Amino acid sequence: MGRKCQLVMGPAGSGKSTYCATLMAHLEAARRPAKLLNLDPAAEHFEYDCTADVRDLITLADVADELGYGPNGALVYCMEYLAENLDWLDDAMGCDANPDADEYWIVDCPGQIELYTHFPIMRTIIAHLHRSAAFTICGVYCMEAAFVTDPFKFFSGCLSAMSAMVQLEIPHVNVLTKMDLIKDQIDPARLERYLWPDASLMDEWTEGEGKWASSKWKGLNMAVTQLIDSYSMVSFIPLDITDEESIGALLLQIDHAVQYGEDLEPEEPKDEFDMEDGGGDEY
Numbered sequence: 330m331g332r333k334c335q336l337v338m339g340p341a342g343s344g345k346s347t348y349c350a351t352l353m354a355h356l357e358a359a360r361r362p363a364k365l366l367n368l369d370p371a372a373e374h375f376e377y378d379c380t381a382d383v384r385d386l387i388t389l390a391d392v393a394d395e396l397g398y399g400p401n402g403a404l405v406y407c408m409e410y411l412a413e414n415l416d417w418l419d420d421a422m423g424c425d426a427n428p429d430a431d432e433y434w435i436v437d438c439p440g441q442i443e444l445y446t447h448f449p450i451m452r453t454i455i456a457h458l459h460r461s462a463a464f465t466i467c468g469v470y471c472m473e474a475a476f477v478t479d480p481f482k483f484f485s486g487c488l489s490a491m492s493a494m495v496q497l498e499i500p501h502v503n504v505l506t507k508m509d510l511i512k513d514q515i516d517p518a519r520l521e522r523y524l525w526p527d528a529s530l531m532d533e534w535t536e537g538e539g540k541w542a543s544s545k546w547k548g549l550n551m552a553v554t555q556l557i558d559s560y561s562m563v564s565f566i567p568l569d570i571t572d573e574e575s576i577g578a579l580l581l582q583i584d585h586a587v588q589y590g591e592d593l594e595p596e597e598p599k600d601e602f603d604m605e606d607g608g609g610d611e612y
């Protein structure tokens with residue numbers, strides 16, 4: 330089996346930590362041991378004990394105090410510090426002590442989506458985990474189910490999920506979290522359409538409602554949603570944490586994605602784009 334891991338990503342408040350705690354409890358009940366790694370240096374408390382915690386290396390509060398950085402700058406500093414001290418991660422996860430262990434890890438990541446959409450830090454961590462302890466890694470991207478009530482929020486959420494997928498290049502599952510809050514307000518057939526979003530959904534939502542500031546915006550937004558649609562790039566799995574069947578069904582899909590990742594070799598990020606070098610052609 331080897332080491333497997335879910336990298337749980339998504340915007341602040343999207344339900345990552347709750348998802349991690351729910352999954353840990355579910356796996357424990359299923360007698361499938363799992364370990365939790367907290368990668369959020371700003372985390373305050375957990376409903377589940379962490380096996381490893383980046384706050385033992387560095388905390389956002391310390392960086393903010395000592396260097397006077399704001400929350401985003403301090404977070405990026407912490408993650409870059411981690412990327413420069415990956416031997417700490419190996420140690421905390423027991424990779425050196427037992428390189429061939431069969432382990433399942435859930436990794437709770439910070440809520441700053443720029444870490445997944447354009448900074449290279451997460452890719453560096455992914456490539457390192459794969460290289461140092463042969464981790465097979467699946468990305469799990471959380472988005473709140475309430476977004477389905479607003480087409481603009483919903484499709485911008487789809488774009489963030491897609492950016493993470495394209496940037497990280499690992500098997501990827503998108504999860505519609507907090508389903509318990511909307512499940513009684515949405516028709517199941519209608520929900521199915523949000524799980525496989527297509528451009529007609531955006532059109533239908535906004536047609537005749539006067540929501541477009543101008544036809545140019547409509548053209549641009551429709552082109553973007555059609556791109557998602559044409560390549561079937563984004564789909565979601567609903568998660569209702571109050572329903573064991575829903576948790577089990579999601580886990581099954583993630584297990585398939587992890588299996589798919591077994592043959593993949595995550596790569597280190599390429600060097601920064603250098604304008605003077607004209608190195609952009611490689612991208």
Ligand SMILES: Nc1nc2c(ncn2[C@@H]2O[C@H](COP(=O)(O)OP(=O)(O)OP(=O)(O)O)[C@@H](O)[C@H]2O)c(=O)[nH]1
Nearest residue numbers: 340341342343344345346347439440506507508570
């Ligand atoms: N009803 C309901 N509430 C949820 C669910 N998941 C999360 N919440 C609530 O949403 C809020 C944010 O959840 P978290 O799990 O802390 O979200 P997070 O993505 O880890 O947030 P950050 O750590 O800030 O990035 C909390 O008040 C949770 O109790 C869910 O499935 N159902």
